[in-house]
Amino acid sequence: MNSHRTRPDSLKDEVSLKNHIKTVEQRLSADTDKKTRTKLMDRLQRLAEEIDHSHNLDSLILFVNEDMAEFTRLRIPVEDRVVIDDNFATRDLVRALHLQTSYYVLVLSQEKARLIEAMNGDVVRELGDDFPMETTLSHSRYSGEHDSDSHQTNLVDEFFNRVDKQFQKVRNSNPLPLLICGVHENYHRYLNVADDKRGIFDTHLNSQRIGEKAGNIVAEAWKIVKDYTIKRNNERKAELKKAVSANRFLSDSNDIWRAIHAGRVRTLFIEQGLFQPAVLKDNQITYVSEDQRTATNIIDDIYDEMIEANLSFGGDVVFLPKGELTKFNGLGAITRY
Structure with missing residues (x-):
């Protein structure tokens, strides 16, 4: 069912859910025996009571059978419907995965790095355990045989390498593509020291935003990622045309x-x-x-x-x-x- 993110519209969602539950009961009455119907309805009612509609997104899906009862929220609109079947109707979940693009934004300067997880134009979370990272290196680590510019280059490269190694740990547990937000010079220097460049967008958000709010950064990052997503979808359509001719x-x-x-x-x-x-x-x-x-x-x-x-x-x-x-x-x- 479709739902609402904000009040007062989200107040209607509980009523809408109750109406769908009534439809479920009517459908079950026609398709199942009393014992099964009672068990499923009890599970469904308890699940509905767990939902805090103040946290709703654009849609809400409830899955119930004799062994489990779960719900999920999606960031896309859906077709309001009740499905009674031997298998769960997962089309909307699959469609959400295809229409929603999840990615990381690495906000990078020569002194600090922040890591944000995003979905489309929304912030999912800003990582707060190992990020943000700040450089702890000093010029004293290098001998006097180098000039100050060379010292600074080494310092920055070493910092970016530490950032990359920490990012790889994050990506190993949740592999998503990475968009870098930073000035042109820092983007290319990061690529030069990165251990694994796969999954890093071949473009970047060319601006210094290390102190900006995560929501503002993601709003700009999404413009770039969205263009990439449209390009990818067009490539899939091209595959379709090629298959027809072949x-x-x-x-x-x-x-x-x-x-x-x-x-x-x-x-x-x-x-x-x-x-x-x-x-x-x-x-x-x-x-x-x-x-x-x-x-x-x-x-x-x-x-x-x-x-x-x-x-x-x-x-x-x-x-x-x-x-x-x-x-x-x-x-x-x-x-x-």
Whole structure:
């Protein structure tokens, strides 16, 4: 369900959730026995009571079965819906991972370094254990045979190397790409001493912002990362066009379903906002109308099933804006061979 970040709109979220829970109960009454329904509803009600709606983001997803009950908040809008199925509907989580870009911003000067974790234009956190780092080196560590400029160069390079080693420890536990925020000279000097340049953006935020608020820094950093993300998405669309011309493209849902389970699908392409209830019998997909979605033995969204299956076979999924796959009815797949 969609939710709200701020009051007074967030006050409506609790009411909206209660209405969805009523829909769940109605759906369960039609599809399950009393014992199962009671157990699931108890879990769902307890989970709903745990949610503090003052911390909501753009959407809220609750997952409940007989063994677990969890919720997650997303930074993207979703389609308000209730899904009763044997598997969790994870499309919105997958889409969030593709539409949201997580990255680090290393705010760098010759005397200090800060590390910020960001998602899109939002600050996730500013790391506070080993960062910020400040140089502790002094000119006395070098002999008099060097001039002062050479001393300073060595000092800065050694500091940047210490910063890089500390950053690598952070990235090893949570591997995300890195955007450097600093003047042009410092960016290139950092690259020269970095142990592993993979994952560092080949551009940077060229400004001195060591004393600015994290939110202001990330707002500017996101402009650069967003352009990179758009470029990456355009490259995926180019892959799609190339696959069509090379006859490695499928658009029929049953052909795609069979190819997924044969391990042949590399990438699944789906238009955003596309949902399709269906019957799956004898490995054959049959679409049904929207008003049949709540009937017994109906899969709420066959595309969710395709996404789950393709991910389990090592494939991936790309969500394209509405209209990008019109001639393929919103669905397509690139095959490995």
